[in-house]
Amino acid sequence: MTTALPAAPPTPPADRGPALVARGITRTYGTGAGAVTALDAVDLEIARGAFTAIMGPSGSGKSTLLHVLAGLDVVDQGSIRLDGTEITGLADDDLTVLRRERIGFVFQSFNLLPMLSAEQNIVLPLELAGARVDRAWLDTLTAAFGIADRLTHLPSQLSGGQVQRVAIARALVTSPAVVFADEPTGNLDSLTTEEVLDFLRLSVDEFGQTVVMVTHEREAAERADRIITLADGRIAADEDLRDLRGRR
Ligand code: ADP
Ligand code: MG
Secondary structure (H helix, E strand, C coil): CCCCCCCCCCCCCCCCCCCEEEEEEEEEECCHHHCEEEEEEEEEEECCCCEEEEECCCCCCHHHHHHHHCCCCCCCEEEEEECCEECCCCCHHHHHHHHHHHEEEECCCCCCCCCCCHHHHHHHHHHHHCCCCCHHHHHHHHHHCCCHHHCCCCHHHCCHHHHHHHHHHHHHCCCCCEEEEECCCCCCCHHHHHHHHHHHHHHHHHHCCCEEEECCCHHHHCCCCEEEEEECCEEEEEEEHHHHHCCC
């Protein structure tokens, strides 16, 4: 595949410390006897340009962790710095702007808007943020994802794999500080699962993207650089896979 321009996001990640730093984050649902501590004083740092998987059994707090780190849910206690910004205590409007500008999401359903073309779906986060489309970056992304010749197609005219690639390209188009993916391979057959993981991996290796993926599948998690395993709202294990395979 040829890319006319250097495959680099428009704003190279500056040296601003880790992409995410969470300190003592606690999230409790309900009160009294029925209260559930979904996250129990979790401390966590996520390095920039790394692919991190969050694993754990059902109910261990994976989705809650992803949601609070992405500013979709609030913590009861603790601090979260995303890309250098403290997000706990931010007003809703500020959180919305932060999510639009500095976070990318890949959802399990990959939900593209059916009436928009592939390209319109990809640039939607820029439109919502009122930001200019960087044509060179868009071309680089779509070439790398093998969808450059599908940009005028509607989602219904794309294969399943192409839909997923468009969805991942959409998550990367703003060059966000972090791309979050909650069980992105949960509904897929093994072949498509591999493809989604390949493209998340490519996002990290080619574009220096920071990716945090929740999964309950060990095999999927092993494509990441690091696996954080949750149990009962705490970090039960934290494995650096790059140490095992040798640094990339
Ligand atoms: P996972 O994604 O690992 O399955 P969750 O983060 O969804 O775990 O849930 C962690 C715990 O918090 C579970 O015990 C779950 O039942 C509880 N929980 C999650 N969301 C809610 C909610 N909105 N209301 C009450 N309890 C919740
Ligand atoms: Mg979950």
